[in-house]
Amino acid sequence: MSELSNRELLVVVTLAGRRIALRSRDVQSVISLEVMTPVPCAPPHVAGLSGLRSRVLTVIDGCRALDLGECSRGAPGGAGSPAAVVMHEGHAYALLLDEIEDVTEAWNEPQPINAQMEGNWAAMSHGLVETALGPLLVADVGALIAGPQATLPPSVEAA
Amino acid sequence: MDELLEDFVVETREMLEALGGELISWEENPGDRARLDSIFRFVHTVKGNCGFVDLPRLEALSHAAEDALADVRAGRRSADAALVSAVLAVVDRIGDMVDAIEAGETFPEGGDEALKAALEPAAAPVVTLVPATPPPISGPRTAQPQRSIRIPVELLDKVMSGVSDMVLARNELARRLREGAVEPQVHEPFERLSAIIAEVREAMTRTRMQRIESLFSGLPRMVRDLAAELGKQAHVDIAGNEVELDREMVEIIRDPLTHIVRNAIDHGIEHAPLRRLAGKAEIGRLSVSARQSGNKILIDIVDDGRGIDETRLLEKAVIAGLVDEAQAARMSRNEAFELIFEPGLSTAETVTAISGRGVGMDVVRANIERIGGAIEIDSTPGLGTRMTLRVPLTLTIIPAVTVGIGNQRFAIPRSSVEEIIHLADGTLEIDEVGGAMLARIREHRVPCLMAAQVLHVAADEPLSDDAARPVIVLRHAGGGHFALIVDQVFGHEELVIKPAAPAIIATGLYAGTTLTDDGHPILLLEVSGIARAGGLRTDALERRDRLEEAPAQPRRTTSVLLFTGLDGIRRAMPMGVLDRLEEVGPEAIAMEGDRRLVVIRDCILPLAGIEDMPLEAALDGNGVLRLLRLADGQNEIAYAVREALEIREIDADAIAAGGAEHEDAVVLVDGLATQVVAPYRLFARHSRTPSRIVRPVCRLPADDAWIQNFVRPMVEAAGYRVVETDTPDEADLAILPHDGGGAPAAPPHGPAREVIRLRTEPGSPEPGDSSIYRYDQAALMGALRRHAGRA
Structure with a gap:
């Protein structure tokens, strides 16, 4: 992963009750969701739709994607929840978060983790980085959006 | 550069x-x-x-x-x-x-x-x-062109989305103004701002539009060149140049339109002499027109050519394995026409450089459907074909009906909505039959779905009174109708549709997303997807099933040319083999051994229909010999006639009957006995491969249903006598299914000088494998002729 330089900026957030990192270049902005429209019959990790000015955001429930069950939310239905706005393959998504904490720098490239992680974390993360805030797991936003059915085998990204 | x-x-x-x-x-x-x-x-x-x-x-x-x-x-x-x-x-x-x-x-x-x-x-x-x-x-043509500049589409899209943001900001501001006590002098500039924003939005929408003229202007030249190349005469009329549509749409329909026009000239419009005979003007007419109908643009491509020969089309479909014979026999006209859009089927008699071989109409349809359009086909044999392209006006803005299902709002494309009825109106009754709901609307009965059930949503407070519920009658992509019960109809709106994320599209229920003016997302329902999710059958599925259940359909017909032979007998020639009419003088006739040949321009063709008649007796009063020029895709022959009469439709079975032993089938046309010429026997007898007195013998396995049903008629038509596997007769040729693998062993079931093996896989065989793909009719016919000539 040469493009992940030592100085990679990370957004430190809480997702599924854990402190993790998102690569700042994956994140367009951080917002608080105003509205939330459910999408009947959509896969469970698609929490619904939200609007950001004239754009429609597809809201991704990270807990469901990771198969970690229901996460605690601000308001019922997810409105008012903090979220990271992510562009992926031409579509705009909002990744639901518990909390947005900080911005920090990665000291090294993500390293593979040779331990059993809970849920789908193995397939939905780039690996572990060291930061001033301690070791952080870097989430793979594309894998979270794709959801549990389409996960890549672990270590492909981290290798 | x-x-x-x-x-x-x-x-x-x-x-x-x-x-x-x-x-x-x-x-x-x-x-x-x-x-x-x-x-x-x-x-x-x-x-x-x-x-x-x-x-x-x-x-x-x-x-x-x-x-x-x-x-x-x-x-x-x-x-x-x-x-x-x-x-x-x-x-x-x-x-x-x-x-x-x-x-x-x-x-x-x-x-x-x-x-x-x-x-x-x-x-x-x-x-x-x-x-x-x-x-x-x-004239308007001499007007100065408008001044224009070139800008990248991305920039245009950026401005467009900026305008959309502006509209939302205005709406938000309007809401705040209504809520808060704002000084009255704020209102007037706000109204002005609103008007300006509306105007800019309108203008921005128009920047995406382009006159369809840019698509049509190339057609006259193309038609002229193509017709000239094919030795035909054709004229194209263009109407509706002023219709505007999304410029991206113009590019998407360019290829499909070109393909359809080429097909019309190549396969539709006949050569001038045939047209004259059919009582038409010598110059074929093609009309291409565009008009706006609601939120669709309709493009009609109409030719006055020979139309689509349904019988031939079905024959090809059977040979190509798209349908079996029983299904083909039960197909309605429209169902038969639909086959044109199946991959790998071309109605072209001979493969030409112009229209190619069966690659096209399926791609044409796919392209049109990709942008939410549809393609319709109608044809009358002998009178012409009409193709209609229906394409949405724009890719982004569509009129829609917004409805409430559960406690959520959805949009339905207006183009799919036939009508909206309230249960209380009395024009509608809903019956439950075996757990399924059927709606009776006036005298029609259509399947009925409960939207909330299909989408698995429940209202917080279910409506107690069903009578208040609106029912929307929808048309799905297969053309059928169904009724959808929703909880509320809000109204008609023009919506700016945005593509939905792949995970949402994958549900098959939604076509896109949009935002209301106050920034709430709405899902646009995919009507055919809703029908499928509700267990209704649409398009292809429905067709297959109907075919299996349907009772026998009325007889099929095929077009023939009625003519009087030189012997004065009234005959009919299937139009499928008729290429054109020719007239030659006596000097064009030559002898080769005991066979007559005719020279037409640079071709020497065997001459049939004249038998042993003296040449002088065959010429008409002006010293001219009239000929039908026939082609079967491999060979051409000329057939001398006294007079060509007219083109008629006759029962297709008469042609099949003509394939029997010796005599031509006789049918009644207008009460007159008419001999139907069996073209295959004609070709077998007169093609330039040496004629033979003794019929070649072909051995076919009796227990192979496919060979018996499909190959045998072709073998017989090529002039062979067919023997079964267990007869000891010496055969000239045997046709066997290809068992795959190494060198085929000697046929175990009786002697044959040559063996054709039919393989089930298309594509080129391995070196040394001379087998023929079993649907490759041309190759099989070629092999049959070759062996008949050698035997």
Whole structure:
């Protein structure tokens, strides 16, 4: 992963009750969701739709994607929840978060983790980085959006 | 490429495109001053521009054309067909050279002098074609083109989304103004701002629109060239140039439209003599028109050609394995026409460079459906074919009906909505039959779905009174109808549709997303997907099932040409093998051994229908021998007739019956006994492969149903006598299924001199494997003929 330089900026957030990192270049902005429209019959990790000015955001429930069950939310239905706005393959998504904490720098490239992680974390993360805030797991936003059915085998990204 | 050159290429190409129609109009009426002027302006502009970008060859060419046209304008010379062709050739060359410049290639040297020489006045005096009438005083064509600039589409999209944001901000502001006590003087500027935003939005929407003219202007030229290449005469009428549609849409439908027009000329329009016989004008007419109907643009492509031969189409579909014979027999006309869109089926008699072999209509349909459009086909044998393309006006803004399902709002494309009825209206009844709901609307009964159930949503407070519920009658992509019960209808809105994320599209229930004016997302329902999710069958599925259940359909017909033979007997020739009509003098007839041959231009064809009759008796009063020219895709023969009568539809089974042993089938047409010519036997007897007295023998396995059902008729038609596997007869040929693997062992079931093996896999076989793909009719026929000739 040469493009992940030592100085990679990370957004430190809480997702599924854990402190993790998102690569700042994956994140367009951080917002608080105003509205939330459910999408009947959509896969469970698609929490619904939200609007950001004239754009429609597809809201991704990270807990469901990771198969970690229901996460605690601000308001019922997810409105008012903090979220990271992510562009992926031409579509705009909002990744639901518990909390947005900080911005920090990665000291090294993500390293593979040779331990059993809970849920789908193995397939939905780039690996572990060291930061001033301690070791952080870097989430793979594309894998979270794709959801549990389409996960890549672990270590492909981290290798 | 430097910028100046790039501009030159783009500008020249645009002018060429706009010029396409003018050239043909001018050719038809060389006295048309307005057309002459616009062509003159083109070559003049090209010449001028060439000076800037240093293209001496192009400059010299356009200069020569300009000189010739200037002479015509000044009345020193008249526009004749030779000049028109010469100018067209120069215009083509300019186009080719511009293509080469764009591709960065060097255009091959030479050829320019011949083009320039062709522009010189002919030595012989030319009949003046310029009518005495004065040129038209003025016309919209002479209007100055609008000034325009080029901007990238991304920039346009950015501005567009900025305008959308502006509208939302305005709405938010309006809400705050209503809620808060704002000073009245704020209201007036706000109203003005609103009006301006609405205007800008409207204008921005229009920037995406383009006149369909840019799509149509190339057609006259294409039709002219194509018809000339095929030796046909055709004229195209264009209507609806002023219709506007999304510029991206214009590009998407360009290829499908071109393909359909090419098909119409190649397969639809007949050669002039056949047209005359059918009582039509010699010049085939093609009409291409566009009109707006609601939020759709309808493009009609209508030809007055031979129409689609349903019987032949079904035969091909059976041979190609798309349907079996039983299904084919039960198909309705429209179902048969639908087969045209199946991959790998072409109605072309012979494969031509123009329309290719069965790659096309399936792709055409896929392209049109990809943008939410549809394609319809209607054809009357002998009278012509109509294709209708329905495409959405724009990719982004569609009129929709917004409805409430559960406690959520959804949108349904207005184009799918047939009507909205309230249960309380009394025009509608809903019955439950075996757990399924059926709605009776006036005298029609359609399946009925509960939207909330299909989407698995529940209202917080279910409506207690079902009678208050609206029912929306929808049309799905397969053309069928169904009723959808929703909880509420809010109204009609124009919605800016945005593509939905893949995970949402994957549900099959939604076509896109949109935002209300107050920023709430709404899902656009995919009507066919809703029907499928509700367990209803749409399109292809429905067709298959209907075929299996349907009772026997009425008889099938096929077109034949009625004629009187030289022996005075009334006969019918299947149109499928009829290529054209010819007339020759006695000098065209030659003898080869005891066979008669006829020379038509550069072809020598075997002559049938004349038997042993003296040649003098075969000629008509003017010393002319009338011939039907027949082709089966492999061979051509000429068939002498006394008189060609008319084209008629007869029962298709009569043709099949004609394939039996010796005699031609006799059918009644208008109460007169008419012999139906069996073309296969005719070809077997008269093709230039040596004729034979003894019929070749072909051995077919009795236990192979496929070979017995499909191959056997072809074998018999090719003139073979068929024997079963267990007879000891010496056979000339055996046809066996290919068992795959190494060298085939000697046929275990009886002697045969040659063996054809049919393999089930398409594609090229391994070296040394001479087997034939079992659906490759042409190869099989070829092999049958070859072996018949050798035996």
